[in-house]
Amino acid sequence: MKIVMAADHAGFPLKEIAVEYLRKRGHEVIDLGTHDPQPGDDYPDFAIVACEALLRGDAPKAVVVCGSGVGVSVACNKFPGIRASICHDGYSAHQGVEHDNMNVLCLGARIIGREPALEIIHAFVNAEFTNEERHVRRLAKVHEIEQRFQKTDA
Template sequence: MKIAVGSDHNGFDLKEEIKKYLDSEKYEFIDYGCYSCDAVDYPDVAFQVAEDVSENKVDRGILICGTGIGVAIAACKYPGIRAALCHDTYSAERAQLSNNAQILTMGAQIIGPEVGKKVVAAYLNSFWGGGSERKVNKITNRENEFIAKSSK
């Protein structure tokens, strides 16, 4: 499994801790930035991760900003992407099991590194295939309707 990891400056320190965790667990990952605590606009990182997840260049994504909200909103603007904001293991597991979320988002100002690692583990160790497929398909179908309507 190849994972895209990205953050803005507010999420940089947590992203670095998550990268260490991924490395220790032998996950393959790509760091999409940012690369320091210098100010970065979170949509730029979120859009790139969402695009590469959508195009199957990576299997899943992890995005971090101050609250996790901004990167979730930005990533979900990319067609076909379901990004889920999670700060606990149950939500992270359900994001994948019930919603087939391709991207996990977290807030570095909300949770610390140890909880973050547990959230990531719960997300990465859960796999789609639950009874919510009908519901997720409704979301995808509605998105496709909006896309078709806007292209006319």
């Protein structure tokens, strides 16, 4: 599977571990940086490039990392069609995909350790949306909210 990865300066070390982990398991990782962490590497910039890559169809899923996971989650969810969530446990990571069709996993590098992070990434990457009627119905309601509040240029 193709997977987009991106991180700010705080998320860089965990991103590097995750990229190696995924590649060793046969995934094609599109690493959008940061590649040379600096304090000015702001999380919104990496949320933007990751979400734009998903919306272009470069990959079906992304993992985005910042210090807490909160910033990238907030930024990613500003994009129509992006369903991002912080997950610091495996259940939320796979359930978010299976029930809510989550396409961006947000992690907090200062919150979670290496091994739990890799387990969560594994759960996220290997999960698939169930397409059960109740989940499709709920996702349609989320899409209606998105459409209702989406800004358009006039």
